[in-house]
Amino acid sequence: MIRTFFIYLAVLIVGTLFFVSMILFAVPALQESTFVLPKITNSQIGADDDVTNKESLEAEIKKLQTKLDKLTPSDPYIIINTSDNHFYLYKGKELIREGMCSTGKNEKLISEKGEDKFYTPQGIRKVLRKQPKPVWAKPDWAFIEEGLPIPPPGHSSRFESGTLGAYKLELGNGYMIHGTIYKRFIGQSVTHGCIRMLDDDLEAVYKTLVVGSKVYIY
């Protein structure tokens, strides 16, 4: 009796395993195998025009490729990877420096004053202004975040030197490339949207990029 029961049980298990393996593996494999699929065909023209067509096609490809290549700036530009917190400084197609940076922390701060979003916007920007020894004019959110009362505009507590490092490059809408006193956070997404760099990297970027240089952020 027990023996018969186990035989039936084994048959049930084998049957179920066969079913599962067919559904999970065999059928998808069969669907992708080329031998069950018909070839999609259309009629073909003769080889008479081959040489002429080949030459004109090659010329067209060359023209299009040149057009595409021209889209890459010949002047220096910088690429910022906000996911990996990495930067790549280019001169034409040549990579001249790369390193770690810090970008926006992707946070929304809610307070009685409203909402502040901290992220590094993706897309293309330009260097609008360059400045050595920058002074940081602390915005309201800097006080809200620290749980401190917000001082009136122009109050001395709003201005801090040294926080932004030795240089800043303004990108518009309050976003900047600058240095930091929090060097241990470089490589992490911790900023309020600006791009922070280590001193040596910042100096190289500051000296290479000019006003109008493109900044590609993704």
Added chain:
Amino acid sequence: MKENSVEDFDSLFKKKKNTGIKTFVIIFCAILFTVTAVYTYLSVGAVRQRMKLAQTQIEGADPVNPTLMNLMKDKAWVDSRLKMASGDSIGLSIDLEDQLIQLELKGVVVMSIKIREYSTSGFFKRMDGNVYFSMFGTPLTIQKFESSIEKNPFKVIQAPKSAEEAEAAIAVIDTLHKEVFWTVKFDREFELNIQGIDSISESQSKYKLGKGFEFKRDLKNIYNSFKQIVKFEKPTYTPEILIAIPENEAKAILRALPRNASVTIRI
């Protein structure tokens, strides 16, 4: 007349019971076999139907000279990337011939990664000139994103009420490792799957039974197929391209691409 003993009566009962189990096992196996056969037949039929649809779509189009096919592919590839560059958004270009995947912004390659492994559906291997250009001749548009990790994670923080509260709220960096797998559906009825892998062996263990995002997605597809089969309909077949790249890059591309991004592919 011989009377039945108690043992005889019991054995008769047992025999009947065994027959019942036997019948159940036979019916169960027969049902499984029939379902498998119908599922296989209709699933393969769905692929053939998709091929027929592609064939119908190219009817009447000018024929493509096979000797110039590679040059025409090259032209379509550059032309398509140029069209993508005319937009303001970040786009993705995938060159399976050179095994490269690139993020492009206004024609500038901002990220270029070597593809570790890739596979394409049989559908793509059987298509011919016009089908190729009808699918890859112009930039594709992403219609739907699905991913194992959040595409645009955004934390909501309540402002602290005092300096002490602010100090107590120390930032915790999320170091939890999650598999990176994302899939997009295009406007031309096929899918692109990107798998983040840090080793080739990782890509070969396709199914992480019970927990993998990809496994769950496949189960969902099978469930949907069965739902269609119950209604005596052919299940939907969607050709796909599976690409394996390093995990960090898979994550970076997922986060950089806009919801309706343009994608250019060369096979």
